[in-house]
Amino acid sequence: MPKVTPLPDKDALLACFKFPEAADYFLEQFEKILKEAGGDVYKKSEPILNKIKDFVKNTHYQRDDRGFPWDGDMQMRTDFQNLQHHLAEAAIRTITAIIKGIVKMDVAVSSVAQLLRGYSEEGVALKGVPVDSLDKLFNAWLAENNYLSKGSVIYQTNEHGEIVKDKAGNPLRADPEKVMQLMSDEKKGFGKFLRDRGLEVIVQQHRYPEQAPAADKRHEAPGTKKEKAAPAPQETRPEVPSTSEAPQSGGRIGG
Known part of the structure; x- marks a missing residue:
């Protein structure tokens, strides 16, 4: 046997x-x-x-490694922040070997903190590994500012990456205006975060594309020309990796 x-x-x-x-x-x-x-x-x-x-x-x-003062890294990171930091460092090494031009990030956040984003290089949408790497960088930037993206929604977190709850015990969503302002901040924005790591990215913010009422279409005059809208960012679901759950082994192995 x-x-x-x-x-x-x-x-x-x-x-x-x-x-x-x-x-x-x-x-x-x-x-x-x-x-x-x-x-x-x-x-x-x-x-x-x-x-x-x-x-x-x-x-x-x-x-x-949680930072070395002699290298100019003065942060004392939590486990969660340290995970995101090292994922970002690995992502930078990956993407800089692939991307040679300037990357554009189109982003929108709804009134209930739903996230839409897309990346392109020289007008061509990025897919696959570059997108995965940029998502890891975006997640690291969010973590650095006590935010987290989960299921295409941005939540407020503590320094351990735990989602903050309101008085009723519900997950606290991020304030979209604060997130967008922070994203474009000259000192703490996502663009600055990437430039510090040797990657040039233009962050283009958009209004979140709400569904237009059907009545608006009925009242349009025939032959009326619409103003060309800015390209909307594509919907994606960047998720923060976690070690809070172990991979399921399950069962037995016969030898």
């Missing part, structure tokens, strides 16, 4: 990921179990293995 090695449950995984060294050891042992189980099992388990690798990386991002 083949040897059966039970995998740890979620609580055990979370305990492992409290410290980078423990996370590294867990990954090493987990991959060893998969290899001993055979090629077919290893191949089928690649998705969970890749998630665990990402989880280990984020654990390092949370716990590792």
Whole structure:
């Protein structure tokens, strides 16, 4: 009968990921179990293995270097802020190897803090890896200013990345005017945040595209020319990665 090695449950995984060294050891042992189980099992388990690798990386991002005064980095970051900082540093290295021109960010925030944004280079919409990298940078900027994007909505957070609640216990959404003002601020804006990291980005703000009433169309005079509207940013859902939940291992592996 083949040897059966039970995998740890979620609580055990979370305990492992409290410290980078423990996370590294867990990954090493987990991959060893998969290899001993055979090629077919290893191949089928690649998705969970890749998630665990990402989880280990984020654990390092949370716990590792928190700034060196001699390098001009004076911030004492929380785990959440440190995670976002290191994700941003990795994103900068990725995107500067791909993007050579000036990036334009079209952005709009609704009255209830819903976020729309899109990126382009030389008038061509960006997709894939550049967008993912820019989202990570935007999330890091939000985190630096105690905001968080979740489900296309911007929320207020504390320094640990926890969403602030109102008196009724509801998640507190960001003030859209304050977010837009902050985004264009010369000293603390998103453009300045990126320029400090060697990336030139033009941030173009837009009014949030509300749905026009059908009655307006009925009352338009025939042949009336409309003024060309500014291009609306595309809807996206930049999410802040978290290590608050471990990847689900589930089940057993036979060896």
